[in-house]
Amino acid sequence: MTRKVLRTYFCFVFLFELAMSFTFSVYVLFLLSQKMNLLQIGLVNMVFMLASVLLEIPTGAFADTLGRKFSFVASCIMVSIGCFVYFLSHSFCQFILAESLAALGLAFHSGAFQAWVTDSLKYYNYQSPMEKVYSKGDQIAAIARIFGPLIGSFVGRHNLALPWLISAITMLITGIMAYFVIKENYFNRKKIGIKKIILKMKNVATDSFAYGLKNKIVFTIICFDVVQAFCIQSPNMYWQPKFVKLSVSASAMGLLFVFFSIATIIGNKIAIWIMKIFKNENLGLVVSHLIAGVGLIVASSFSNFYLVLIPFLIHEGGRGVYGPIKSKYLNEHIPSKQRATIISFDAMCFKVGSVFGLLAMGFITKNISISFAWLLSGVILILGTLILYFKRRK
DSSP, rough: OOOHHHHHHHHHHHHHHHHHHHTTTHHHHHHHHTTTOOHHHHHHHHHHHHHHHHHHHHHHHHHHHHHHHHHHHHHHHHHHHHHHHHOOSSHHHHHHHHHHHHHHHHHHHTHHHHHHHHHHHHTOOOOSSSHHHHHHHHHHHHHHHHHHHHHHHHHHTTTTTTHHHHHHHHHHHHHHHHHHHHHOOOOOOOOOEEEEEEEHHHHHHHHHHHHHHHHHHHHHHHHHHHHHHHHHHHHHHHHHHHHHHOOOOOGHHHHOOOOOOOOHHHHHHHHHHHHHHOOOOHHHHHHHHHHHHHHHHHHOOOOOHHHHHHHHHHHHHHHHHHHHHHHHHHHTTOOOGHHHHHHHHHHHHHHHHHHHHHHHHHHHHHHHHHHHHHHHHHHHHHHHHHHHHHHHHH
């Protein structure tokens, strides 16, 4: 049964990430084509992050109360609706509505699916190291991000809105398949009234929130996430305008994103190697952030295409190292009954950092430059990580 669980997990990781990634290579270019400036684009994305912050804990508690499968299916449906609204949108307010719907969908997904695979494998007495599962899942997600942006950039040459329509259709199909394929044998859903469901969700959310703050290891991981979230918003949001300035065409953005995904896959592989060397997850997180920070600083220092691309790939590789180590470290220190909620709490804190990162780096980008925002982000990532590490050691 463990093989079946793993096959199901990897299959839906691929489908979900593929559906999401059709828009990755044209996201900013599409908004620019709709007369949005870089600061407005940052504000649109900030609305997504704020909505996610408000929704993470309730949806995590929803998953722990009513089932992770139910939460994942709801996620697919809501993201599909959000993408369809995006396809039809032409104004700032319409984009905000689309982002809010997508935020609700992704909040249902955050924590729930990883909690499902973790507890399903535990139920069937899976004995292999979980970091290999998380690493392979990240690699499969990265592979999906190779195909999705390529297709999106190809379709986007004809109409920059079409990738959102493709995402909406693919995500809806994924949700329908998940309803029939995913099994949740470890979970016993009880027939209880709406009031009791809300009360149970409240209790799970409250306990999880307290656990996340009191458990020193979980709190440290959350702090690492907040620092990373603040610092990666500039490269996330402005890599497309940056490479456009380096004479990269819109149709080539999909190919660039393929390179980024390959770098992430390599980082996922390196994560296992780093864990074998250091045998210390805390130190592994530090190494990943140092790689990402140095890559971003070097990329910010040049205006030649190759001298920007190569260190930016190193930056993406460092972020690839971070994911599997963080997932293993976090899941080892949280109880099963609150797993989805605590992972959602972590995701909520990540998005709080993202909101401040979008505001700060959007302002700096608008008033100074993308390069300076990248430089500052890299420096803060390195310094913030080192401060957390040495404080943790004390």
